[in-house]
Amino acid sequence: MSTDNIAQSASQTRSDGVRLAAGDAELTVHPDNGCRIGSLRVGGLELLRQGAKYGCFPMVPWCGRIDHGRFRSGAELHQMPVNSPPHAIHGTGRNLRWHTARSSATAAAFTYDLADPAAPWPYPGTVTQLVELAEDGRSLTLTLGVEASGDSFPAQAGWHPWFVRNLAAAGAESGTGASAQLDFAAEWQEERGADHLPTGRRLVPKPGPWDDCFGMPRGVDVTLTWPGLLELKITSRAEWVVVYDEQDAAVCVEPQSGPPNGLNTLPRLVTPIDPLEISTTWSWKPLA
Template sequence: MSTDNPTQPAPQAAGVRLAAGAAEVTVQPDNGCRIGSLRVGGTELLRQGDHYGCFPMVPWCGRIEDGRFRNGGELHQMPVDAAPHAIHGTGRNLRWRTARSSATQAVFTYDLADPAAPWPYPGQVTQIVELAEDGGSLTLTMGVEATADSFPAQAGWHPWFRRNLGEGGEDAQLDFAPEWQEERGADHLPTGRRIMPKPGPWDDCFGMPRGVDVTLTWPGRLELRVASRAEWVVIYDEQEAAVCVEPQSGPPNGLNTVPCLVTPIDPLEISTTWSWRSLSPGTA
């Protein structure tokens, strides 16, 4: 679940550019390793700005209740940056290291023990950004590894897709078929009850146990599909400028309610693929 009041990210650098076919991607490792730009056929698909694009949510997704989580008998306090909760992890506020890059693929990492990241357990996060050779899809993969003690973690992505692509076109239309919606309490956290999906607008988490499968259609312009083997997706479409489709490894507050334990021999891995096709007449 989302907020438009994130903490201040690291200063933005020029970024790492990938290109294939009619697609161009720019990754900003110095600004939380977010996808700063995705252009298809010259059209920008992501909302622009230091806080937007598409950022990785790691080592948790959405809100943690009161910024606190337990690991066994240990209680940890994360910085409260969406009062009274902590939101969207620490990775989006850090400088990541570019491990390697080519024309269509780049690999980035950061240490969970980075002094700028108040996470109590050592480990490493890796993000792989890969543009298909034909320029028809983008695959994002993230891994969270423990190098000492085990700990609960989550990972996912928070893309800000432009609601309207301009040039007099229609707003994006959203299509998906979740099996349930997590009931949202007044504190913006899931109550633990699963309910039948309600009509939008949403700032809500949905269950898709067969895998995330959401389509955004800009009529007459472009169709974009967000797919992932992950079972959870948050949809945030309460802003006029953007629609967010957020595949993630667990629901908001999941460190407390559905913990996924990362161990030195069992990392957390998650992937999502965005694929697109033009709907413009005369365009392949």
């Protein structure tokens, strides 16, 4: 995804975020807070857990945990900050201020420089996130691109949405509303070791609760249903998804370009002529 095609600075970043709206859906992106979607409301219902750490944030330039924060690129060993001891987790993009490249009523593009001094990533390049709300307000497509401007490097990209587990009829963040139900059919589950990293063994998927990575080689396809209120489908051409539902407040369904610790176990090189790109689409329909 070349940033040459992004019209520059059609709108300025505001402290209250960039708002998109169509039909009965509206969302707010906060480029100053890791370019996370802070709110997604459909028919007056808030679908994302509220709070500065929550919403839906991009995981880039890696997803999940890196073993003790270390990864190799060729002969070089790199150390990332250990922000979830003993590992590094969820990339650096969620901690940075992104630049709003353009925005309209239903779409916006954001970028940040991988060489940003606030992001301890050893390779120069650019990350771009596109946020596109369908004109009918019935779906949202997110796209991440990682481009190298110098040496090649391994990278991953994905999203970490915190969906509200309970939707109250009045649209409250949580409460006595319908409890979310998950439905998906993975081909395998990555065995999770005591260190929370995949062991390399693939298992027949087990019942939850989960903090686990699943393989879906025909593409991610997960349905989240709040009975009587809303059905949300999360799809992606990516082959990996992490599902986390161990908290009472939220359920996380995380499409990503590789498994946790993938910089070490399944590296995908980004080169100046071969960027990394991943998209996910969330589509919804009311059940009431």
